[in-house]
Amino acid sequence: MIKWYEQSSCKKYAMKFEKAHVRICGMGKQLTIVGGGLAGSEAAWQAAERGLDVVLYEMRPGIQTGVHVGGGLAEVVCSNSLGSRLPDRASGILMSELKLLGSLLLEQAEASSVPAGSALAVDREVFSGAVTRLLEQHPRITIMREEVREIPDGLTIIASGPLTSPAMSASLIGLTGNEHLYFYDAISPIVEAGSIDMTIAYRASRYGRGEADEGDYINCPLDQDQYKAFVHELLQAERIELRTFEEGIKHGVRAGVHAFFEGCLPVEIIAERGHDSLAFGPMRPVGLRDPRTGRRPHAVLQLRQDNLAGTLYNLVGFQTNLKYSEQRRVFRMIPGLGRARFARYGQMHRNTFVNAPQILDSTLQTRVRQDLILAGQITGVEGYLGNIATGAVAGINAARLAQGEGLESLPLETMLGSLLHYISHADAKDFQPMKANIGLLPPLAGLPIRSRRERAAAHAERSLAAMRAYLGNTQIAHSHLV
Numbered sequence: 241m242i243k244w245y246e247q248s249s250c251k252k253y254a255m256k257f258e259k260a261h262v263r264i265c266g267m268g269k270q271l272t273i274v275g276g277g278l279a280g281s282e283a284a285w286q287a288a289e290r291g292l293d294v295v296l297y298e299m300r301p302g303i304q305t306g307v308h309v310g311g312g313l314a315e316v317v318c319s320n321s322l323g324s325r326l327p328d329r330a331s332g333i334l335m336s337e338l339k340l341l342g343s344l345l346l347e348q349a350e351a352s353s354v355p356a357g358s359a360l361a362v363d364r365e366v367f368s369g370a371v372t373r374l375l376e377q378h379p380r381i382t383i384m385r386e387e388v389r390e391i392p393d394g395l396t397i398i399a400s401g402p403l404t405s406p407a408m409s410a411s412l413i414g415l416t417g418n419e420h421l422y423f424y425d426a427i428s429p430i431v432e433a434g435s436i437d438m439t440i441a442y443r444a445s446r447y448g449r450g451e452a453d454e455g456d457y458i459n460c461p462l463d464q465d466q467y468k469a470f471v472h473e474l475l476q477a478e479r480i481e482l483r484t485f486e487e488g489i490k491h492g493v494r495a496g497v498h499a500f501f502e503g504c505l506p507v508e509i510i511a512e513r514g515h516d517s518l519a520f521g522p523m524r525p526v527g528l529r530d531p532r533t534g535r536r537p538h539a540v541l542q543l544r545q546d547n548l549a550g551t552l553y554n555l556v557g558f559q560t561n562l563k564y565s566e567q568r569r570v571f572r573m574i575p576g577l578g579r580a581r582f583a584r585y586g587q588m589h590r591n592t593f594v595n596a597p598q599i600l601d602s603t604l605q606t607r608v609r610q611d612l613i614l615a616g617q618i619t620g621v622e623g624y625l626g627n628i629a630t631g632a633v634a635g636i637n638a639a640r641l642a643q644g645e646g647l648e649s650l651p652l653e654t655m656l657g658s659l660l661h662y663i664s665h666a667d668a669k670d671f672q673p674m675k676a677n678i679g680l681l682p683p684l685a686g687l688p689i690r691s692r693r694e695r696a697a698a699h700a701e702r703s704l705a706a707m708r709a710y711l712g713n714t715q716i717a718h719s720h721l722v
Contacts, residue, residue: 269293271638273397274388274408276300276313278345278624279616279631280399281371285344286635287397288380292642296375299387299405311385312368313375314345318427318504320546320554321361322349322624328696330676333655334625335360336700337707338632345371345628354545355456357445363548391415391612395642397634399615402591409592416599416608425591426506426559429567430584431577433551436460436543441576446527457544458553460576461530461537467519470573474511477566480588506560506588522557541574552583560586596620597668602649602660604634613638620663622673629656629676648714652682653706 271287273280276298284296301311323331338346352366375381389407391398400408402425441460462470510517519525523539530537543553560567564585572578596619599606604619606612615634616627633656637647650657658680666674674680681699 269642270295271395271397271635271642272392273297273399274392275399275401275404275616276375276383277399277401277616278314278316278627279401279634280397281314281375282343282345282628282631283397283399283615283635283638284375284381285378286342286632287638288378289342290636290639292380292639294381295384296381297384297386297388299385301385303387303405310368312365312372313383314348314371315368316362316364316624318425318559319361319556319624320354320364321356321359321544322346323360324358325360326358328693328700330655330678331360331623331625333700333703334629334659334676336704337654337656338625338629340704340707340711341629341632341636343628343632344374345631348374352548354548354550356544357456359544361544361546364546366548395611395638397613397615397638398618399631399634400618402593402617403589404592404618412594415612416594416606424561424588425504426561426588427584427586428555428558429560429571429582429586430546430552430554431543432581432583433458433545433553435577435579435581436553437576437578441543442531444528444531448527457542457556458576459528460541460543460574461525461528462523462539462541462575464538466573466575467523467539468515470570471511471515471518473570473573474508474562477508477570478563479508479561479566480563504559506586507558508560508562541577555586558586561588562586591617591673593618593620593673595668595671596663597666597671600664602657602664603637603647604630604660605637605647611641617673620671620673621659622675626659626676629659633660648710651706651710654703654710655681657706658682 269292271292271294273284273287273294273296276284276296280296280298284294288294298311298313322335323329325335326332327336335346348367348370349360349362352362352370354361354363376383387405387407389405390411391408398408398412404412436458438458441458443457444459445456507518507522510521519539523541525537525540528537528540529535541558542556544556546552546554555571558571562570564582567585568580568582572580594600594614599608600614600619601607604613604615606614613634615630619630621627621630633650640647650660652658652661655676659674659676662674662680663671678696678699681703684695684698684702
């Protein structure tokens with residue numbers, strides 16, 4: 241791929257390709273991004289829109305991760321949901337802030353959304369395809385399909401994600417002098433819609449929320465005996481043995497840490513915590529009634545539409561590490577899934593993230609090298625929206641650095657500001673990935689005690705006011721280098 245770039249500062253065209261790097265006339269106005277996931281894609285767009293020439297490296301499809309299925313940019317894997325759209329929820333607040341930042345990926349997520357009640361869920365292929373086309377067509381973005389094995393010199397964003405390659409992991413450790421931390425994450429199975437028995441399952445959203453009267457979710461109800469039998473077999477089912485990290489990561493990376501992330505536990509691990517743990521967790525029946533009985537079932541498995549065509553549905557909250565044959569056997573015990581055809585089985589995978597409190601500032605700059613910025617899940621931010629948001633901040637801050645402007649942290653009153661403050665200031669000894677949540681925000685000073693929802697609404701109002709004021713003062717939403 242060859243592109244010509246015009247730099248107004250030198251008023252001439254220049255091009256020079258090297259083995260794994262593109263250098264362009266106009267020092268300080270080029271950005272290298274490693275990783276074409278959610279964070280890297282958003283960062284590339286934000287930086288390019290502000291005048292930087294961006295070289296975006298993505299090793300797929302030449303080198304696959306074992307979890308991704310294609311070579312598209314911004315491919316979503318674990319779930320297809322970006323969280324609740326409700327403005328007084330943590331994810332809703334973050335969405336509102338991303339709109340103010342002009343997020344490309346949030347815009348495309350909304351354009352490729354599928355019915356999911358109050359949640360924003362996407363058709364994976366449509367979403368990834370749209371983002372890929374827009375980045376490929378951008379005149380200031382060059383996409384390189386190759387692995388970057390060492391941290392590049394110059395202005396760089398590392399957004400290589402939770403499945404960062406062993407070589408890049410070793411390079412990061414060599415730079416920071418800190419070991420990476422690991423946890424195992426999981427993805428849920430997907431079944432074909434036509435294989436769900438709708439004489440047993442029924443459509444409904446909790447408390448009647450949804451775009452249609454019948455609801456956006458398919459629900460498989462279990463009575464007490466069915467739930468008891470399901471949990472028993474789930475606990476007895478064979479699991480895929482988790483390999484140690486010595487086989488995949490070497491050269492100074494700490495190995496053998498097999499902790500599960502609390503926000504994405506496999507159902508079999510949840511079941512081990514008590515017989516009713518699933519009924520109070522991903523299978524909670526609150527807000528749902530079985531139309532056949534008129535009563536709330538003992539437990540419910542919900543399925544959410546996974547593509548625009550409505551031919552695929554994922555099992556909500558059913559991350560698992562059971563062997564594939566056991567997934568067929570045990571999950572088909574759930575009423576309505578007796579003849580389910582699995583389009584994708586659940587599986588575990590390795591997630592890699594840095595010890596952010598030791599390594600990062602709240603601007604996402606590394607403390608050992610100010611022109612090196614990290615973004616996405618590798619920073620210790622959890623959730624699709626958090627990845628997109630850190631990508632937006634990384635791209636904006638890279639543009640400001642190239643322009644010679646100082647960087648300021650986002651206000652703590654904003655959801656994104658509080659999230660970035662947390663990952664850069666948490667206790668390094670026990671650091672674990674964090675998802676956006678209301679509890680991160682500072683207290684509402686001077687306000688009377690309110691209900692939980694009123695308090696959340698007040699936080700949302702204050703957050704947006706703080707973000708608007710910040711953008712007005714810094715003008716980062718509209719500043720361009722050319």
